[in-house]
Amino acid sequence: MLATDATPQLTWDLARDVHQLFEFHFMVNAFRAGTVVAVVAAAIGWFVVLRQQTFAGHTLSVVGFPGAAGAIWLGVSATYGYFAFCIAAALVIALVPRGRGRAFSEESAVIGTIQAFALACGFLFASLYSGFLNGIDSLLFGSFLGITDGQVLTLLVVGAGALAVLIVIGRPLLFASVDADVASARGIPVRVLSVVFLVVLGVAVAEASQITGSLLVFALLVVPAAAAQRITSRPVVGFVGAIGLGLVITWLGLGLSYYADYPVGFWTTTVAFAIFLGAEIASRATRAALAARRPSPTVVGP
């Protein structure tokens, strides 16, 4: 039996490390929740990067903060606050027409305005809470301690629902994302797909927020997909790769914060950043190598 008060030490014995990692129930729950969140966020994030909607994703994550703070103020679980506000905000953003050029900058301005207002509301709710609001930092920057069995189940059910919807709309969504005009001409309901996708994105952001906090959602939502798309241009490989990278980021982040007492938000984001940097360097090196061999550079997966 391990000494309970001693800080666990990493060893070269992987089986022993993993046993140590799962010695306590809170860590088992953290990994369960983290795994669900990583898969959902990376899968939906892959479409986010493809559709260039990272700014909308960021807005949804910021909106999650007043949701969680408001839920705590009203005395209900922060989980419900995340879901309610993220999904509601997704519907609001869906009302804003998407476009390029001038219309695009108009959209950014509207979304930016929503972001500022959302953060201000979150701060208001936090100060309205009569009593001691613990963990405002964890709402913003994430926490993996204190995840209950019930929360894991909620994350699993909602995440599975979101993935099921994504699987149903996946093919037409891919088509509509790559070329909306052609897809529309072929009779694909581009506008409906866009609304449904934003709602699914709201769900994914609400899930990820509960591990990474509102401000660090991108570590699980955008970075895995962005890194995967730097390594490969093939959709299926990129999609699966993004999920794989999301899992690596989450598992390494949790493991590191268990062994080294820094916040989980810092570790996941740091691992994500390192992976992105590695992918960027690898992709540039590949392109440079190809350019040296042939006059016309093309991006090819390793």
Add this chain to the structure above:
Amino acid sequence: MAIVLLAGLLAGCGGGSSSAAGGRLQVVAAENFWGSIVRQLAGNRADVSSIISNPSTDPHDYEPTAQDARTIASSQLVVLNGAGYDGWAQKLVDANPDPHRVVLNVGDIVHVAAGGNPHQWYSPSSVEAFIRAATARLQRLDPGNATYYANQQTRYESTGLRQYRELIASIRAKYSGTPIGASESIVTPLATALGLTMETPETFLDAIAEGNDPTAGDKALADEQVNARKIAVFVYNSQNATPDVKRLLDAAKKVGIPVTTVTETLTPAGATFQAWQSRQLRQLRDALAAAKAAASS
């Protein structure tokens, strides 16, 4: 690596290690003021640790670490303040369900819910209720040593807390009814027990304790009480000296109102509960005496 991880995940192994090291009970308190009392009650039969033990840590917005979660998960008795004061501790307990673990929530014992004044370690009657409850929990977890714990309780109440109790009784006898001002609601339970009249508006005290801004009206009233010398002594929490509190403090010093401090947690960190409280009570008694001397001269 992924396969090993997944295997561990699916198996959901763990089960915690509630078995005591060498037969001693494993006890953890969220804050060291409760931890100090339990340590003295449990004597040599338990290992008692406290999560918040650094005087510079603010229990209000404490972010627990993985180490704290491990300590709580492997303890048989968890003492937490409750009353909305340390929600993080309850979260850590909930994430590590164990039917054999006993949780002692002080707010529940003394019937203070979230929204009430959580600073019950400043209430002598709540401290007494806590001592009885903690002893009962230790006896339930370790019935073989029930007599030992009963003797420990008697000894702590009669010897350990003697000076603390005598100071409270003597201040109450001599200064009951004296108007005082304070920086936050942590002082209120003590003022009540000492028979002192708290003049500072309750909403002001709560706002400072909860980390909010007091209203302009409350600030003006608190200022007026100091400047017009309506309070004999000003008591403030030196671990939570916000700009508003510092301003009041300076104003009090300027008009010659004696000032005395209390702290949120044990100061210095290694002090016992009773040594810490007794020192603060002596300082308060001296401040009250100085105020009385100034008023009669």
